[in-house]
Structure formats: structure tokens, C-alpha cells
Amino acid sequence: MELHRPFATVTPTLDGDVLAVLATHDSAFTTGQIHRILDRFSEEGVRKVLARLVAQGVVTANRVANAFSYQLNRDHLAAEPIMALAGxxxxxxxxxxxxxxxxxxxxxxxxxxxxxxxxxxxxxxxxxxxxxxxxxxxxxxxxxxxxxxxxxxxxxxxxxxxxxxxxxxxxxxxxxxxxxxxxxxxxxxxxxxxxxxxxxxxxxxxxxx
Incomplete structure (x- = not known):
């Protein structure tokens, strides 16, 4: 495994990297902020992943001025195993x-x-x-x-x-x-x-x- 990419143990996709960012912080992130952290991936790729995760309910989206901020939905049934993987x-x-x-x-x-x-x-x-x-x-x-x-x-x-x-x-x-x-x-x-x-x-x- 790669300790710095824990979700790669179960999925090689960008979804896991985005979830790792959200699961290890209590704060919300814009698409651009996540992209700067995960600079190996395109901002459009990050945006598509966030849209999928919001549709699943595991991530919440809130409008802030002209952008959206994203945060892990810690009430979601999947939140606990996601945080366990992230840790x-x-x-x-x-x-x-x-x-x-x-x-x-x-x-x-x-x-x-x-x-x-x-x-x-x-x-x-x-x-x-x-x-x-x-x-x-x-x-x-x-x-x-x-x-x-x-x-x-x-x-x-x-x-x-x-x-x-x-x-x-x-x-x-x-x-x-x-x-x-x-x-x-x-x-x-x-x-x-x-x-x-x-x-x-x-x-x-x-x-x-």
C-alpha cells in the first residue's frame, strides 16, 4: 500500500484522493483548493469527482459567493469507513x-x-x-x-x-x-x-x- 494514499488500497481513481482530503479536515474546500492540494490531477477532474460524491450524498456542497465549498457529510452511513480509510x-x-x-x-x-x-x-x-x-x-x-x-x-x-x-x-x-x-x-x-x-x-x- 501507499500510506500517503490510503484509498488507493481499494480504488485507484481520483475519487479516493478527493475523499482523503475531505475526510482528514473538518473545514470545507473549494474545487480550486482541492486541486492545489492534489496537483497531479486536473481541476476539471476534481470537479467531476465532487459532483459524483455530492450526488451520492457523501459530500455536501454549499454556495459561497460565486463558488461552491465542499465538505464530507459526517452523518452519512459511509462517513465512518471513509474516515477510517483516510486515517x-x-x-x-x-x-x-x-x-x-x-x-x-x-x-x-x-x-x-x-x-x-x-x-x-x-x-x-x-x-x-x-x-x-x-x-x-x-x-x-x-x-x-x-x-x-x-x-x-x-x-x-x-x-x-x-x-x-x-x-x-x-x-x-x-x-x-x-x-x-x-x-x-x-x-x-x-x-x-x-x-x-x-x-x-x-x-x-x-x-x-
Missing amino acids: LSNTFLSKLEGELDQWDHPPKFAAVFGSALHGTMTVHSDIDLFLVQDRGSPDAAWTHHVDELAARITGWTGNDARIISYTIGELRRAAAEPMVGEICVSGLTLAGSRAWFLNQVRPMAKKRD
């Missing part, structure tokens, strides 16, 4: 956090990085996850948990999981690596303390510069 990215991250929290020896630090956060995923993209094994965590149990998590991620999303696992010592030695730098800048923390992670890698990275 798949948050659901995925919550499931990841919950899974890590249940480990007998949780990671000292965990973060998602890469295309899953940058909005550049394709159906063939890996989901990149960075884990730091805590001291005292048995290697066999840790490996089992990591392998099981990778399988769960694929089951949840259909994408392969690329899980990078470091010990605390390995993390410090890898402080200057580009991947670690990317996590420092844009990684999304799932477990542990981001401040702890930065304290481990930034002093070492500066020494290597």
Missing part, C-alpha cells in the same frame, strides 16, 4: 507502537524513516524501521521479535519491512552514517526517547566531521 497511516503507526510496547524487552529506541514518512511510497516500497536493542535484551528473543514484527508489517500493509537493528555500541559507531543522520532530521520516534538517541549520535558524528 490508515495513523492506524499503522499506532499498531507499530503497540506491538513494540508488548515486547518482553522493548527497544531502547525505535523510529520509522524513509518513503513512508516522505509521502513517496509506492506499492513496491519497503517500510523502513530503525531499532536499537537495549542492554540486557537476549539476542535470541530480540531476533524472534524483529522477525515477527517484519511479518506483521507485511500482513498489515502488503509491503516488505526493512528493519535496521543496532546495539547501542553499533549505533554510536554508526553515528556519521547518512541513514542515522536522516533519522536525526526526519525520523518519527515510535519507542524510547528521541533526546537519548540524539545524545548517542551527535557527539560522535561531530568528532568524525
Whole structure:
């Protein structure tokens, strides 16, 4: 799946992208505003989709001056599943956090990085996850948990999981690596303390510069 285009899991059409915009905001949008958000599609295409959704009753249209504004009809029977689909990215991250929290020896630090956060995923993209094994965590149990998590991620999303696992010592030695730098800048923390992670890698990275 593409986490930034959750409706593509069920429909490849523009309808899903328009619904995603409306379902993730409480405010109303004009055709032009939606078009600017979805700049890969034509404004006429957006207008036709909105007309179909209004006819189905799932979107409401209100005249504002010389234009119409559109909003998801949250009373519609389909609104709840639409909002659930629109929130798949948050659901995925919550499931990841919950899974890590249940480990007998949780990671000292965990973060998602890469295309899953940058909005550049394709159906063939890996989901990149960075884990730091805590001291005292048995290697066999840790490996089992990591392998099981990778399988769960694929089951949840259909994408392969690329899980990078470091010990605390390995993390410090890898402080200057580009991947670690990317996590420092844009990684999304799932477990542990981001401040702890930065304290481990930034002093070492500066020494290597």
C-alpha cells in the first residue's frame, strides 16, 4: 500500500484522493483548493469527482459567493469507513507502537524513516524501521521479535519491512552514517526517547566531521 494514499488500497481513481482530503479536515474546500492540494490531477477532474460524491450524498456542497465549498457529510452511513480509510497511516503507526510496547524487552529506541514518512511510497516500497536493542535484551528473543514484527508489517500493509537493528555500541559507531543522520532530521520516534538517541549520535558524528 501507499500510506500517503490510503484509498488507493481499494480504488485507484481520483475519487479516493478527493475523499482523503475531505475526510482528514473538518473545514470545507473549494474545487480550486482541492486541486492545489492534489496537483497531479486536473481541476476539471476534481470537479467531476465532487459532483459524483455530492450526488451520492457523501459530500455536501454549499454556495459561497460565486463558488461552491465542499465538505464530507459526517452523518452519512459511509462517513465512518471513509474516515477510517483516510486515517490508515495513523492506524499503522499506532499498531507499530503497540506491538513494540508488548515486547518482553522493548527497544531502547525505535523510529520509522524513509518513503513512508516522505509521502513517496509506492506499492513496491519497503517500510523502513530503525531499532536499537537495549542492554540486557537476549539476542535470541530480540531476533524472534524483529522477525515477527517484519511479518506483521507485511500482513498489515502488503509491503516488505526493512528493519535496521543496532546495539547501542553499533549505533554510536554508526553515528556519521547518512541513514542515522536522516533519522536525526526526519525520523518519527515510535519507542524510547528521541533526546537519548540524539545524545548517542551527535557527539560522535561531530568528532568524525
